[in-house]
Amino acid sequence: MGRAPCCDKVGLKKGRWTSEEDEILIKYIQVNGEGSWRSLPKNAGLLRCGKSCRLRWINYLRSDLKRGNISSEEEETIIKLHSSMGNRWSLIASHLPGRTDNEIKNYWNSHLSRKIHSFRRSSSETLPMVMDSSKAEIPPKRKGGRTSRWAMKRNKTYYIQKDVPKIKPKDSPLTPNIEEVLLLPTPDLEQETFSSTTINDSMVLDPKSNDNKRESPVLRSDEAWKCENQRLYASGEKKTETLVPYDHDQEGIDGGVFNDIVDNDLLDPDGVLALSEGRGGYDIIDFNDGNDSAFMCADKMLATHEDLQESGQFSSNGDSGEWYSCSSITSGFDDGIERGNEIWDEKEKMLSSLWESDNWEGDSYNLSEIDSDTHDAMVAWLLS
DNA sequence: AAGTATAGCAACCGCGTCGCC
DNA sequence: AGGCGACGCGGTTGCTATACT
Structure with missing residues (x-):
């Protein structure tokens, strides 16, 4: 009916x-x-x-609507919030007085997504980490060949395919399995926002690159990282992450992942969530856009399908040179999607409360006693 | 100048959620 | 508990101005 x-x-x-x-x-x-x-x-x-x-x-x-162009500050806010909230336009709009969800949604679809798309395409070789979005190159208008609404249509390329068999936890995360694909909607296109705030601290740097000395390090394939899961942070610090299979009997999320994070000091000062041995809870998915696929572990991209060399939170689409961030996608096994949603919801709740007032009295998160360093780290992580 | 393609924005549509009964 | 209506949200479409050939 x-x-x-x-x-x-x-x-x-x-x-x-x-x-x-x-x-x-x-x-x-x-x-x-x-x-x-x-x-x-x-x-x-x-x-x-x-x-x-x-x-x-x-x-x-409405009389309280703000008229005129989106300012660079507003744009930065949109980018920042979108990187953590995704297409929650009304939520994003609530942080921008006088702006409506529809306005922000339109602005994103018509301006920002293309900026980011353009940036991505021009960055297939090296990817500067810091991008001033206000200076992003806008691609010249194309001539001929009507393919309008491409930005929105791209969304149709991705979809959740829940019925396909899931990759089993014991499968190697670096073993491609074309038959077992979990296709995702396009947060990837959105989460890679390249605002300095949202990217800086959680990206994997290329340990071999001299660019690490700059403020704009690059992403690059790195065989060493693949083997050691070693991360090099902007501070120059290296950390080795031991990735352990997800244990379905360990429902870390239900038990309160954020309390775990806070209680166990899992966030470094840069807001990077450190995985350590014994911390069950990463899911492997085969992230596939039809041309290329990549393997994710929790919120981290492990390797592309094509050469299994890309690592870190970004994966490149081999054909187009586009870079996709999958930092907030967690999915894969029987309950992977639900778990991912829980993380997402929890993250959003925390971010909202942080954003609103910096009030850390969220009892459900056990945050009342955390210090300012942890607070800052949590903010960085939530915005990552 | 005319025709066509494109971008941007306003509006529509379908669905999920919430609250009431 | 569940049916129903109202509201809100996000995706999508359609229209119009503009750019381009």
Whole structure:
């Protein structure tokens, strides 16, 4: 049985709002207030669906809306928040006074995603870590060949394929298995935002690269890392991470991953979540976009399918040279998706509370007694 | 100048969630 | 508990201005 339409659409007007309609809606809401959207059009004498009225009011007519271009500060905020929240437009909008979710969504789709896409394509050889998004090169307008909405259509390339067999925990994370693929939606396209804040500390640097001396280290294939799982941080510090198979009997997430993180000092000052032996809980997935695939371990990309040499939190699409971040994707086994969602939700909750007030009295997270260093590290991690 | 492709924005649509009964 | 309505969110579409040939 299908869901009943939100309103009787017979005889209702669609499309652009006229100034007269706007005026009617504004006057009605000024007198009666917001809400009761279903009955509003009838009461106000508008031949519109309630949803349409609500949308028009929220996105266009509200007096507290900020007009004009998105500022560079706002853009940076959007990038930052999007890197941690994904397409939670309303959540992102709540941090940008006067901006609506629709506006931010449109801005992302029309401006930022292309900037990042362009940046990615031009970075197939080396990937500068710090990017001033406001200076990102906007690709020249293409000539001929209508392929519009490419940015949005790209989303259709990815999908969750829940029914395929999952990679078993005992399988080598570096063993490609084309038949066992978990395709994901496109947070990858979004999470790689290249704001200095969001990327700096969690990227894997190329230990062999002289660029480590710069503020803009590069990502590169590294055989050594593959063997040792060694990370080199911006500070110059090296850490070896021992990745252990996920133990399904160890429900670390349900037990409160954040309390674990805080309790066990798993975050370094840079906000990098250190995995250590005995910390069960990483899932392996084969991340595949049709041309290339990569293997992830928890929130870390282990290796691409093509040559198994790419490592760190980013994986390159071999064909296009595009780089995908998968830092917040955790999925794979029987309960991998759910676990990933839990992480995501938890992360979001924490980030929101942090962002709002820096108030660390979140009892469920056992955060009330953490020191400022841990606080900063958590912020860095949540934004990574 | 005219035709066509593209970008950007406004609006629509379907679905999930929440609260009430 | 579950059915239903209302609301909110995110994805998608359609329209229009602009760029380009």
